Amino acid sequence: MPTERFTFPGHDGQDLDARLDRPDGPHLATALFAHCFTCSKDIAAARRIAARLAALGIAVLRFDFTGLGHSAGEFENTTFTTNVADLKAACAALAARDMAPALLIGHSLGGAAVLKAAPDLSGIKGVVTIAAPFDPAHVTTQFDDSLPDILREGVAEVSLGGRPFRISKAFLDDIAQGELAPAIRDLGAALLVLHAPGDASVSIDNASQIFLAAKHPKSFVTLDDADHLLTAADDAEYAAAVIAAWAGKYIALHRPAPPVGAPEGVLRVSESDPDGFLQDVQSGPHHILADEPEAYGGTNQGLTPYGLLSAGLGACTSMTIRMYARRKGWPLTHVSVDVVHDKVHGQDASSKTEAKIDSFKRTIHLEGALDDAQRQRLREIADRCPVHQTLERTSHIETKLA
Known part of the structure; x- marks a missing residue:
């Protein structure tokens, strides 16, 4: 699976760092992967899912949102709305290369972002959420103790996954308005919801709400005892296999037909x-x-x-x-x-x-x-x-x- 470094302008024009995982053979379709809150494009689950899809002929773009990973910008100046805008910018960058995505995949808050963006994007055939919240504001439960400081000071440093991040009041105000139900109802694409019953970060009730809000065609698959980040290789591979099998139903993955037959006696x-x-x-x-x-x-x-x-x-x-x-x-x-x-x-x-x-x-x-x-x-x-x-x-x- 060849991987190409890919850079494109985000919502505010700053360069966002990405990796484009290409199929070894013919390119049949493109998928866009949105990572979880404060994660990066290089999270193991994203790499494994990209590798499995590339084997089917689906190129996958993984990118770092503004202020994260190797992308430019300041994280404290971002919001859920800017994340959605970054996602749309990634779609535009792919379309400019004649690789407009047909599949959106979002992990955790990235799942909420793809649900929000999908109705505004053309050509999307399928949307996949992995351990996604029904209410984007759910992410604030990760730093409950710091909410008073953020509201009082306008910005405060919080610890997420053992790393420091600066969260602004603008982020809180924006994410409080991030209702997903209308977008899910008007998704305009097939939906696959993946969630583990024992997810300690985002409860499976969120998956139920997403599934019930969506119109058919929609599917739900449990990830059994997987953790929120799919850190176990077997769990990530299982999710990748399910996504790959499901995508084949909604995206035309047939290899190009052989050329029209040559005249008699000609190879x-x-x-x-x-x-x-x-x-x-x-x-x-x-x-x-x-x-x-x-x-x-x-x-x-x-x-x-x-x-x-x-x-x-x-x-x-x-x-x-x-x-x-x-x-x-x-x-x-x-x-x-x-x-x-x-x-x-x-x-x-x-x-x-x-x-x-x-x-x-x-x-x-x-x-x-x-x-x-x-x-x-x-x-x-x-x-x-x-x-x-x-x-x-x-x-x-x-x-x-x-």
Whole structure:
């Protein structure tokens, strides 16, 4: 899963830091992940969910809200409303790259943010909340003891997760007005609610309220004994698997259809992923993929070009041997051919040139009650394979533009 660093202007124009997790193969859809209050894009649950979705062809953008993680700005100047605005800015940045999101995922307060933003965004097919509060003001329970200081001084430092944060009265005033029921009712997209019954930070009653406020299609899945942050790898992986399976119902994740069939007698190769090397290979009704290994910039979803060449030699060898044994009525029960391709110096291959040439080494496995003479004859027949003969001769290749 390649990950690209991504920066975009937030609600006030300051740069927000993000990571775009791309699929190894074709990009089929995009999701936007909003993290929990005071967390960051790098929380383990976000990474695991992004990896699972990327494997399905869904690119995932994870970003730090203003003043958090590696994003610019001051956290004390942010509110729930600015978080929603940052989320919309992220959607706009993706749309500018022709990657407008179809799926919104929000964890905790990030879940409240995606619920609030979704009705104002076009093209959203699904919304997922993980341990989200029905009332955004629920977040203030994390610093109850500091509320008098914030109201009196206008801003105060509070400890959240062992880290200091400055919370302003403006934040409190804003989040008190963050009613979600109207937005949930007018979501305009399928909803998946994920919540653990024993969540000690945001009770499961919040999930019930979100679910009841939403119109169909809507789904609820319990996260059993997971904690609020999904810190256990198994819990995060389970949530990721559920989201991935659910998303496939509401987002078209079908890989692009193979190119239109080539004319009779023509094998057509068309690139499937312009950002990589994946190729669609079609001949009549037959369709396969060609690719390069990950180490060479590919996604390893198909044979390499030389792998296909070796496959042609091996297949032709096996077919030629089988055809001869069948005609002779010999007891050949199974044949397989191992092919290894390499570049060797011509002088090492009994050639007159010292330049490097292609070497194909075949190991033929013959099974059945064959005597030595039959086995040796089949070994000789292998050299009559048409592909073998083509490779040993000099071929002519003519190229023209269509």
